[in-house]
Amino acid sequence: MELFLNILGAIATVILAFIVGMSYGGIVRKITARVQNRKGPPWYQNFIDAYKLYSKTTAIHHGWMHRMGPAFLMVSSVVTLMFVPVLNNGGWFENMNFQGDLIFLLYIMVFGSLGMALGAGQTGNPNSAIGVTRGLSQMVGFEIPWVMALVAMMIQYKTTSITGFIEVQQESGTWLMFSSPFAFIAAVLAMLGMFRYSPFDIVGAPSELASGPVSENGGKYLFTMMSSGSIFTFAKLTLYVDLFMGGANNLLVLLIKTFALYMVPVLYGLVSPRYRTEQAVRYFWGWPLFFGLLAIIYAVIF
């Protein structure tokens, strides 16, 4: 019975993440439009797109890896979500997190991109491969400050579990973004790369790479990717909120916090042109790295 409830909780989490992620995507489109002095699509435009993609025929495939690529991506997103406690008080939305899950997350988060990259590779489209190399390079870039921030946090609070961090924040009453500011700054700067908005949208790069890794995927493949991207966005945002912003006691708080956080990469992206790959990589090894080091020093000293 307990297992059944757990599974039910997991499914509920996924659905929630899907809905929230998709809505956020739509809202971002709306915001982008408003910034550009347009009316923009309705906030639910992403749902329409998703459904349309789902209803399209998918008549071709380039082989098994190509078919499994989106599934890999989805697995990665869902598993990531499973390990992120959505709400503080546990219950249905706590799912599978365990002591030390941060390191696990770091790896499982890449798993999907690699699987997707394999799928993209099998299509034989050169644009896909170029996009993949860019994505992997950029990943090496932003993972460094991100991990530095996490390590600094681990040093400072002697825990490697996300729930551990939430507990720390509940006990002390302050958000970790205030008690370890440098780690937060490093993490947020890394987040810019993680969300792949401008200026770090070098993977898709519609005008030069024809959307890169996904260029051979349409219909249901694209639907899977789109929804997994939404889930992944939600999972990442929740992770940040859990780590730095004290988690959330109910859904409304969660939505406010995640949305506020989400605006950082979105708004930064709106006013930035695109970097070249090596510029993007080097960007993360500049100030973000510096803040990461500061964070570690700060953590070691205090």
Add this chain to the structure above:
Amino acid sequence: MSYDKDSHKIFDFIQNWARKHSIWVLAYGTGCGAIEIPPTMTSRYDAERLGVRGAATPRQADVLLITGYLTTKTLKRVIRVYEQMQDPKYVIGFGSCTINGGMYYDSYNTIKVLDKYLPVDVYINGCMPRPEAVLAGFAKLQQLIAEGKANGAQKYKENLEWYRENQKRISPHWVMPEYNW
């Protein structure tokens, strides 16, 4: 649309509604009409509010937008792109040139009537058609989709031999993969 033979009516309705409000456009932009696409998409006319949005590759696109004249040399490419698109798919002929050749009516190297080579769902008249006309064209397409009448792809499939014959007349060295879905 009546593609999925085993689908139900209400399902059709939802599908068509979604398709209608989410039109991903692959703009074939080498004709002079391509200049009208940016104003259509950007803030002045903002096609995105109708759900119209650019797509990067034929695999993702719903609509193939032929912006203006089509030379005999590029016809092959356009056909290839069209055949790579996934069902359901639509073609919009953009400008007079796609209807009857327009100002290139006597040119030796443009094709005159696009419909002989690709199943056009909606024509947008004008030389050039202004963005308002383009939006009107999209609205027409949406209407046709909602009614389930935008079935050019099916027509193409059914009359493939006829289309191929016309196409091969323009491109004598025809080396293209088979179209069989």
Add this chain to the structure above:
Amino acid sequence: MNTIILIFIIFLAGAILTFLASNIKGLLKEVLFLASVIVPVVMFFTGVKAGDSFNFHLAGFAFQWEITPLGYLFALIVTGLGVMAAIYAVSAMQKTKNLGLFYFNFILSIMSMLGILFSRDLVSFFIFWEIMTWSSYLMVVYQGKDVQKVGIKYFIFSAIGAYAMLMAIVMVYSLTGSMMIDKMIQSYAGFAFNMQIIIPILFLIGFGVKSAMMPLHVWAPGAYSHSPMAFTSLFSGALSKMGIYGMVIVMAGMIAYFPEGHWFRIVIAWLGGITAVGGTLWAIAQDDAKKLLAYSSVAQLGYIIVGVGIGTPLAMLAALFMAVMHALFKGTLFMAVGAIEKQTGTSNFTEVTGLIRKMPLTFLASLMGIIALAGIPPLGGFVGKWMLYESLIGSDHYLLVIVIFFSSTAAFLYCYKFLFGFFLGQEEKEWEHVKEAPVLMVIPMIILAGGTFLLGTFPGLVIKPISAGLEQLGYAATQGKYWEMSMLFNEWGDQVVLEPILYAIIAVFAFFLVFLLIKNHKNTRYVSTKDISTSGEVPKEHENLTFIQNFFQPFLRAVEPLMKRQIDFYYNGFGKGIEALFDFTRRIYTGNGQTYALYAIIFVVIFLLLKTTLFGI
């Protein structure tokens, strides 16, 4: 007769018999070869248990061969991988010239590795070490390409390492009067301070060369890529582990003396870290699969060295676990490259692409190997990486965590390059005829890849022998419950560690796979890789659109400052300088009789003049 000595005798006799039979037509030599690898291994597993020993005296030195728990663990790697590689080799090396030499050296390598693991005295340790060195050296030069450059480099570095070790050995001998490893460890604390530093450093040079530690790694890429792939899997998988084994032993000797966080340990750990980063970056830049894997081996060994250098129980556990894993997945990958090279004739990414549908089993094995290498759950590589991170954080080596993480993230780049370069991308007409590798080559790959999967799900299988080995080294703090040290395991106990995660992943994965398939399996059909969206153009048969040249150029441009200085450059300069110097000494011998006579006179005169200084009279 003692089983231990019998094992060695069978190895030796088998090697010689195979060598002699190599000119006989038919399958005799193959049968002999397999028999002389498998029979002793079977004897090892059935007739020998930890604690057995064999003692004798030779040339005034006491020899003691004993099977220790740690040795048993490494022997598992050597024998397991050895048998697999042997089976693979029989098929892979067909129709090669000079097979006798190959088989001879192959058997001798396995024998010498087992010998190293059995030796409890430094003399036989060194003897087997050297046998291992020259037999592997003969493998490196076996194919006759670049022998002067690659082969000599390998042997010079091996010799430098071996002689550094020999120096340490004789120093230990002069200090303790005994060649026993146990004696050395016991009396280590009583050595003079300079000896306490010098001896481990000398040992470290010796072991560092074999385990390709920066800056002693320069031989590795050439040697790994030039030896036959059937041997390289063993070379990289097992032979390099001997360096690790030695390090573990030396560290165990020092453990009592150097406290945690002593600068000496930190230096070793950082050397390992630099090795990992450097190896990874250079692997990314390679266009040849063998070179890529060779640099990757360097990097992977770097992780292990980090673990050994840190030296906490968990770090040791991580290092040894990673050693086992590395043997498994690197064996698989080198075998896969060998299979591809055999089927296509090249191992260069820029030449061969799109083999996934031609060699699906090889791809499967490579995929699993790569996933394990990258340390992605649920395969075994992750468990090792996890423990390494945990131990590094637990022992306050924060910057090392970053370094290691950087290296293992950057490793994704070459992992992808490996899979993409060979298997994905455009399917070429040139490689249309390529078939799956012979079954004898595929089976070992699949078995080894399955091993990574097994260990990822049930790490307890090797953690038990590892913890037995660690107890032998004196890590008795946790009473045999090593899994409890790592947070990864204590959640679920020793056996079923990652099962829930695994099930979850499998369930979700299966769900979406089914979703994708059932919904449209009827309508979905395969289209070739020429049918891609290329702006309407139809690629011709001969046009290869695969993007593989300068694959990671932007990334490499970003890390250019790190890669500008190659250590090889300095070594070459040093070598050239030495040769020039020797060319100068060579001119002492002018070839002129008068000069020689003059030398003799000067010799006498000098000594007559300096007789008081020299002879004290």
Add this chain to the structure above:
Amino acid sequence: MVGSPVLLIAVPLLAAFVIPLIGMIWKELVRIVPGLVLAYMLVLSVTLLVEVNQNGTIVETIAGWKAPWGINLVYSNLTGLLATIITTLGFLVWMFSYRFKRNVDFEPAKKYFIFLMMLVAGATGIVITGDIFNQFVFIEITGISAYALTAFYTGRNSAEAAFKYLMMGSLASSFLLIAIAIIYSQLGTLNMAEIASKMHTMDPVFKVIALIFFITGIGIEAEIFPLNGWAPDAYTEAPGPIGAAFAGVVVKAGIYAVIRMVFTLFDIPAAHDFLITIGLITLIVAESTALRQEKLKRMLAYSSIGQMGLVLVAFGIGTHAGVFAALFLMLNHAVIKPLLFFSGSYLVFNSKEKRISEVNGLGKFMPYTAGLFALGSFAIVGLPPFAGFWSKLSVLTAAADEGLLLVIALVLIVSVIEIVYYFRVVNRIFFQEYNKEESVVPHKPRFNAIIAMTVLAILILVIGFYPDAVTGMLHSASSDLLDKSGYIDNVLQVGQSLIR
């Protein structure tokens, strides 16, 4: 009882004079008789060695004159061992060079074997004689035959090499004579044992001067740097087997003379350090020079010199372990280096320049010979499980016992250099393409040569796998060398202890 030690000298000398005569009976006898003689010597030396091992040192007086008045021969564990090495090698050289070149006709063969006999006789004499002037004579005999053998191939280069050798040899003789004269004038005796027993009475200044002249004189034979300029030329230009004989026989005798001086005759402790220093310099210079050689035999020659330097270092350590190591090195060198010269001389058989680059790919055509060369290379650089490893290990442990860490480090560094140049050649032989036309098939070794090489290879493997086969002998030999008073007693009290 097969014979007495004197026969070890007398028989080959006699044979040397008889060879031209019996050549008149049947030409082939010129080749056969030396073999018989050497075989006899081999049997005799081994028997005597066994006997010495059981009963103690044999001191043989010539013509009934007791020491110190008469000439005497000392056949002890040490000298017996060296004599056995020399005779064994002599026999193997004969076997190898029995029709070394098919076209060598009667006249050169006669000369060749005459001088070979004299060479062996002289070397044996140097080792077993107990009289210092007698030793000088034997050095001269060895030298003269060596000059002649160097010039065996009548050519410009051979003649030049032989002339250099001759010149240096004459220099050596003069120095030796001076030294002997000094000693005789001071002590009034030429018997080694008596000199040793009276040495403490000698004026230190004369003592040192005598030692310096001695070492210089013998050092030329023993290839000490910088007195060894003749050696590379001689080794290169002499026939292959003679190179082996030089490395195995002549040098060993020279080294013996040096250590006899240092250990027994003179009581100067600083001489040991001197040996270490000069040995190290010899080792380093020779090995570094060998690295830059282009000719195979010349490389082997420098390697040989280097090995002798190492032997001197080991002797210089002066302890039992050091002497043991040195003797072990000599033994191994006497086994390995001839193998290298034998096989090497076939590898460059057809080439005129004898360059290393000409051995490319020969492993394909003469796998056995090339394999043996590789075996020899592996052994001489000290790779286990071959013979050279044990001697190198003994040297290092002996040095470590005395705390000579710098020596160990230098020896090991030089070993790396050694590895480099040997493996360059091995690589070329086996793993590079044959760079001449296929039609030029290399010269295959003859049956007798193969046997000679195989014997040496087997010895290498036996010593390598079971060093205890020889260590007992070496240990007693090294005790013998270090037992100075025992030597004096044995020789001077010959009347009382042994009736012979």
